[in-house]
Amino acid sequence: MADKLTRDAVERLADRLGEPGWLAERRLEAFDLFSKMDLPDPRGEEWRYTDVRRFDFDRFGAPTPSMAPPVLPGELAATGVIFTDFVTAARDYPELLEEHFFTDVPVDEHKFTALHGAFHSDDVLLYVPRGVEVELPLEVARRVASGGSTFPHTSIVLEDSASVTLVDSFSSDELSDDALCSSVVEIQAGRGAIVNYISLQSWGRAVSHFQTQRFTGYRDSTVRSLAVNLGSSFARTQVESVLQGEGAFSEMLGLYFADADQHFAQRTLQYHDAPHATSDLLYKGALKEHSRSEYSGLIKVSRGAQGTDAYQANRNLVLSDNALAHSIPQLEIEANEVRCTHGATVSPVEEEHLFYLMSRGIDRVTAQKLVVFGFFGEVLDRIRVPGVRDALSGAISAKVESGAHLEVAV
């Protein structure tokens, strides 16, 4: 019998990884928090429509770290770029790790982040020194065992004028037993830095997926993100961009396609805490069969964040009678020299569009596929990594046809 998610399992995990004492202590503190905390209340705004009060953690075995350590392409070694796991980082770059360890997503945020704090493993630290531009996208692949759990942590630190792209994929086959993923992503973009972070979630249906992504952009930085949800039975993704420095820019893209009884909950925050920053958010999703999705997004503008330009759009395409979509775009504005706009739509495939295509000799399924592609095109066109774009096109195509599970691999 494998270990469950217990305090002993936390200790054994720290032992096996051979972590220094301070890391192991932080794990135990997080576990004690986890034990004390209640599950999130769906009556609060944060977890509205997402009732996890009966979430049973005893179903899952403790994580078994399995990820191959990240590999830095040879030519980058001399540039000072660090791309490694936490265990290695704790040994080789302890100060760097301590400085950026759970700084943006505190473990006490809710029960799932606390559990993450206790069991984080398969961690990645990506550090890009001042002025270094990494051209090729770096990749990390997360896996989970049937009946098990995984708590991957991604921490990206860019010094001034650095740039990098990371593709973080979370994928598995269809698993026989329930599994859990609770992931945290923290990104710090220094002055003028450019980061592009892509998370691709295509777990098998047995997996429940919880993720919190938080980005901080300093002066004139650019943070681009794409959050994709295709797999798992239940996925909650929280993506937050804090525009901390003047002139910062954040692009936030989301793409989701749910079928059968999949349930996706997405929460975004565009937090303008500095003047003359710009954020541009587009989340598009399609829903088939009995699936449901929630999108809840907030644009928050601090007092003094004059010259803010914020845009937020959520579009839902409903492909079946029984699908259900909730959309809650929100604004909280405390500055007056701002331009904040949001729009949300939920609509079916227009019968006229199908009719037009079919009158040209295209069969109904193909016509529907074309409409869905047209719908997602707006997001796909903005993806800057060709491999990701192609992989997503394939996955969307498979979903329209059969709802078949397709692992997205880049």
Place this chain on the structure above:
Amino acid sequence: MATEAEDLKLQEENAAVRDLKGSYKYGWHDATSYDIKPEKGLSHEVVDMMSDRKNEPAWMRKIRHKSLDIFYRKPMPSWGADLSGIDFENIYYYIKPTEMVGSWDDMPDDIKATWDKLGIPEAEKNYLGGVTAQYESEVVYHKTKEELENRGILFMDMDSALREHPEIVKQYFGTVIPPADNKFSALNTAVWSGGSFIYVPPGVEVEIPLQAYFRINQENMGQFERTLIVVDEDSWVHYVEGCSAPVYSSDSLHSAVVEIVVKPRGRCRYTTIQNWSNNVYNLVTKRTAVEEGGVMEWVDGNLGSKVTMKYPSVYLLGERARGEVLSIAYAGEGQHQDAGGKIIHAAPNTQSSITSKSISKDGGRGGYRGLVRIEEGAHHSKSHVICDALILDDASRSDTYPYMEIEEENAAVSHEATVSKVSDEQLFYLMSRGLSETEAMQMIVRGFIEPITRELPMEYAVELQRLVELQMEGSVG
């Protein structure tokens, strides 16, 4: 080009506006001797006392007691505005100023002076089909034009309706908004007093608006009027309410419940120009049930009060029913306007739209909070929501919380919102045409709220515009 006479008129108007500037126009209070003024505080004894005085049927007394228990049980809302300043024990729940009269001349002088200052008798003469005037807890004046009475329209205060038409009241009371709907609807049901009752028989169109005016005069007053409107098949009615209160240092509470039933193909428009003084908590539940082919329109203007939480709702229960909410909120110094609207599509081919305009200034907090819900089976329903906000200075705040819950594939729902400031280009353009900065700003704001004002009867449009302009005086530094 303006003629000399027009210039002169403008000057006079400006002088009048200057006189009013800096003070709340309706902020005086009158020393009034009351018929009944019990102690402050809330209890089952207060409920019994009210029921006794009103000589109510037993079923109503029972509902009141039950509702008070619900009120005690329900927690305060944890969302929306800060309500921690409400002290339920420091409020008068029932004050009876005088017996109701049928002519302004019979009104006690002190109260009549109030109505004269508010211009109500004048308005009744000129353009209203009927007037109800409520002072503290009771309606003190009521009059309906004879021709309306002859056509079978019932327009009276709620207490009279309970005596004269108990069967209609009993049939509908608490059916659209049950006591347990929320804490404040429970409170209202427990201690309600006054409010309007309207019944429009089938096939009758009421061309001229019916009006009610609500006035709070006493410090720490709680006003809990209860309004019930039933619009029968193929009928239509327009009801208008206005509200004001004196300025006091401690707070009053206004917590109304308005229930409306629109029968097949009926149409109701309900217009509110709320101008409570800045020490009134205005926590109101308003809801309409619309049957097949019926139309409900809420026109909701929130200019006054310290805190307003009000989301006029429409439940579209019959096929092809329509609902519309036009909401304007102005939040000045110390004000929080949490306004909005709610539409529930529960039948096929229903349509709705919500248009919200909010303006924040001098540290005020304005906003929109709303819900559009499409129930499963409400196919071919459509809804469109537009929220625009203007923030006039850097101390103010605007919030937008539109909820969309769609459980039906064949439905189209869209939402757009924009928050912006008055652009320098717009100001510059108007000033280059010879307008002062204040005039230019007022003109832009007037244009901003125009989608709402154009829906109001002329007298109210002018009043609303004047109120907004008054609030805006001195907004340009």
